[in-house]
Amino acid sequence: MPHTTATPPTDRRPAADSDHGTDADTAPTVAREGAKEETFPELSLKLKLVNLVAVVLPFIGFLAAFVLLWGVAFNWIYLGLLVMMYTITAVGITVGFHRLFTHRSFDCPDWVRMLFGIFGSMAVQGPVIEWVADHRRHHQHSDVDGDPHSPHHHGDTVGGVIRGAFHSHVGWLFRGRPKNSVRYVRDLLEDPMVRFVNRHFVLWVALGLLIPAVIGGLVTMSWTGVLLGFLWGGLARVFLVHHVTWSINSVCHIWGSRDFRSHDESRNNLIFGVLAFGEGWHNNHHAFPTSARHGLRWWEIDLSYLLIRAMKMVGLASNVRVPTPERQESKRLQRDKNADT
Ligand SMILES: [Zn+2]
Numbered sequence: 001m002p003h004t005t006a007t008p009p010t011d012r013r014p015a016a017d018s019d020h021g022t023d024a025d026t027a028p029t030v031a032r033e034g035a036k037e038e039t040f041p042e043l044s045l046k047l048k049l050v051n052l053v054a055v056v057l058p059f060i061g062f063l064a065a066f067v068l069l070w071g072v073a074f075n076w077i078y079l080g081l082l083v084m085m086y087t088i089t090a091v092g093i094t095v096g097f098h099r100l101f102t103h104r105s106f107d108c109p110d111w112v113r114m115l116f117g118i119f120g121s122m123a124v125q126g127p128v129i130e131w132v133a134d135h136r137r138h139h140q141h142s143d144v145d146g147d148p149h150s151p152h153h154h155g156d157t158v159g160g161v162i163r164g165a166f167h168s169h170v171g172w173l174f175r176g177r178p179k180n181s182v183r184y185v186r187d188l189l190e191d192p193m194v195r196f197v198n199r200h201f202v203l204w205v206a207l208g209l210l211i212p213a214v215i216g217g218l219v220t221m222s223w224t225g226v227l228l229g230f231l232w233g234g235l236a237r238v239f240l241v242h243h244v245t246w247s248i249n250s251v252c253h254i255w256g257s258r259d260f261r262s263h264d265e266s267r268n269n270l271i272f273g274v275l276a277f278g279e280g281w282h283n284n285h286h287a288f289p290t291s292a293r294h295g296l297r298w299w300e301i302d303l304s305y306l307l308i309r310a311m312k313m314v315g316l317a318s319n320v321r322v323p324t325p326e327r328q329e330s331k332r333l334q335r336d337k338n339a340d341t
């Protein structure tokens with residue numbers, strides 16, 4: 001497949017301000033121009049099982065910690081801190097880093113963009129510009145050569161399958177990045193606000209750990225509260241957001257249904273649709289990358305989109321992009337045509 005140049009998204013945006021009618025996906029941030037319809041072999045059971053175990057076990061461990069430590073080193077205060085910090089930082093990634101900065105699926109005032117940049121940085125998934133470069137690369141090369149985190153094409157032996165599952169989940173983070181990443185993020189590099197947020201990444205990370213520690217201390221008026229606030233609202237929350245977001249890269253390219261034509265193995269997955277605030281509708285997303293709405297059917301829960309809609313209602317979001325029903329139909333896979341919409 002020929003490598004193509006990523007065009008800055010602003011050049012291709014339609015001007016319409018509607019969340020009903022824009023033909024958003026015709027102008028993806030990183031179009032696979034000239035891409036042929038790639039074909040992918042049936043996924044092996046080995047790959048599916050390895051991925052399932054690697055993803056589910058840490059969740060079970062986490063739940064076990066909740067139960068075992070309840071009343072000892074965990075209670076409603078720290079659960080509240082965990083949920084609050086999880087929500088703020090996960091939204092920073094899904095609405096901020098992903099739908100706003102990577103795909104520019106809606107516009108908002110600069111101060112709101114800055115807040116999303118800071119909240120996303122608190123999730124400790126790298127500075128915003130690097131994150132966006134990786135993700136735009138993923139869309140351009142998803143599941144073929146050049147994809148930074150595909151679980152596929154690592155060999156069919158047990159070792160290869162485990163390597164693929166590990167690589168897509170977390171291993172890819174420890175590989176060096178290609179030197180040409182700059183071409184994916186020229187628009188962000190020209191934005192002084194984004195450069196400021198990017199430069200102070202470590203400060204936002206520290207704030208994200210400090211805030212729950214301070215709240216824990218103030219609520220309980222104790223140093224134990226500071227420590228437990230730091231552990232649950234800080235470290236445990238970072239782990240949880242990491243694990244859920246990275247599962248999109250692995251689980252949602254292996255497990256789930258394919259409702260739309262896309263040039264990759266992306267899947268729609270209900271569990272991660274809920275846990276990852278709408279990001280689990282990943283086949284929808286790969287089919288319509290610049291859509292602000294990932295859960296395209298009424299029952300495909302998409303909390304990130306609900307937030308964007310609420311922001312639009314109070315004037316904090318505009319140019320919210322969603323593909324027209326006709327456009328969706330034209331990409332829907334045949335076996336799905338009669339399904340409930
Ligand atoms: Zn993907």
Ligand SMILES: [Zn+2]
Pocket residue numbers: 098102103135139285289
């Ligand atoms: Zn994306």
